Amino acid sequence: MLYQTPVLAAADHSVLAAVDRMREELRYQVRQTPAKWTADLRRTLTAQAIAGSNTIEGYRVDALDVEDLIDGEREVATSEENKAETIAYRHAMTYIQSLHDAPDFRYEKALLNGLHWMLQGHHHPQRLAGQWRRRGVWINEPGDPSSAAYVAPDADRLPALTEELVAWLNEGDLDSHVLVRAAMAHLNLVNIHPWADGNGRMSRSLQTLVIARDGVLAPEFSSVEAWLGKPGNTWEYYKVLRAVGGPEWEPERSTSAWISFNLLAYHQQAQSVIHRIERSNRCWLELAAFAERHGVEERQVTALHDAALAGRVRRARYQRAESLSGQQAVRDIRFLVGAGLLEPVGNTKARYYVPGPAFPAGVLEHARRTVRLTNPYAE
Incomplete structure (x- = not known):
């Protein structure tokens, strides 16, 4: 028996309906936005998801540095260990994103173990990767x-539990909303805890994969990994997992509490993405108008836009x-x-470029404007 989907x-x-409305708005905005802009946004959101999920596990790489690593930069101000974890997660996330329209797709144990190898293979054989753990495991109380805090099922139960989970992924609760199923x-994968290491990232990756297979919106627009990686949210994440999963x-x-927590995450992540798109579009239009007035080539707006939104741009990224x-x-x-x-x-080697003294101040002011996320359960 798995943990069961609750009656909402x-x-x-109400919150789920609001999330659906925002996802529809996002889909419309993405379709109306030039591909060059959305490509940058998708890379940024993917980097934020990777940075957030790695942060939960103690691997701290700034989202901007993750973007640079995604772009192939190696001169990034972080440890080799953090680089390896980031690149591994990037490979897994890229594969997950590519599966959104894969024909004849089915969840399989081999798929889960393959994704685990992408995430953890660089630790093998010191830490077993791509195979179920062979002994008991527990999760420590934070600090x-x-x-x-939680003792996972014995290793000899893993074949049956993972078989049940795979069957449910393919056939179970298909009438439930995809965000609830994800x-x-x-929840079920993280509590089965089938691997010796990397279970948290695998469980968050599986959530993103289930969303990707829905096909309504590119998964990087719906992933909650960046939201979960924020310090206050990470603490609540651990808290609700303990409360719902039990010892x-x-x-x-x-x-029920787990689903409400995730619906809050989906809602606030959608708020963030909508704000990001609106801010990006406005900055691009203002920079394009500035460029026309000051003899700046249209293509060079790409470099200025990166500098405004991300705070910096590298020459190699602009070139690509x-x-x-x-x-x-x-x-x-x-x-x-x-x-x-x-x-x-x-x-x-490590040089990058930030806005200079002549950069239009109005664009920077808008790019740096913060957004206050609302709690839909408090409204």
Whole structure:
């Protein structure tokens, strides 16, 4: 028996309906936005998801550095261990995103173990990857390694439990909303805890995969990993997992609190993405108008837009984004530096560029404007 999908309360239905409306709005906005802009946004959201999920596990890499690693940069200010974890997660996330329209798709044990290898294979054989664990395991209380917050099922129960989970992923609760099913997939996998390490990231990845297979919206727009990685939310995440999962495998427990927690996450993540799209579009239009007035080439707006939204831009990223030769990209960046629109930071290999003294202040003010996320359960 797995943890069961609960009957939603009236408040849950209301929040879920609001999330659906925002997802429809996002889908419309994405379709109306030039592909160049959405490609940048998707990369940013993917980087934020990777950074957030890794942060929960103690691997701290700034989302901007994750973007640079995704772009192939190696001169990033973090440890080799953090780089390895980030690149591994990037491979798994890329594969998950590619499965959204895979024909004849079915969940299989081999798929779960394959994704686990992508995430953890660089630790093998010191830490077994791509195979179920062979001994008992427990989760420590945060900040107290001597106390067990949760004791996972014995290793000899894993074949049956994972078989049941895979069957449910393919056929179970198909009438439930996909976001609810994705949350339940996460809960069951993390409590089965089938691997020696990497169970949290695998469970969050499975949640994203279930959303991706729905096909309504690209998964990077719906993943809650970035939201979960925020310090206050991470604490609540652990808290609700303990409260719902219990001290050991107890699938008879109510899962209502877990679903409400995830609906809050979906809602606030959608708020963040909508704000990001609106901010990005406004900054692009203002920069395009500025460029036309000041003799800046249209393609160079891409570099300025990155600098405004992300706070920095690398020459290699700009070169790839605009399909330029190395010489042309260097000339463009030199022009923007000479005009005072960008200024360099760092040495040659790790150099990046931030907004310079002549960068339009109004654009930066809008790009840096914060957003206050609302709690739909408090409204």
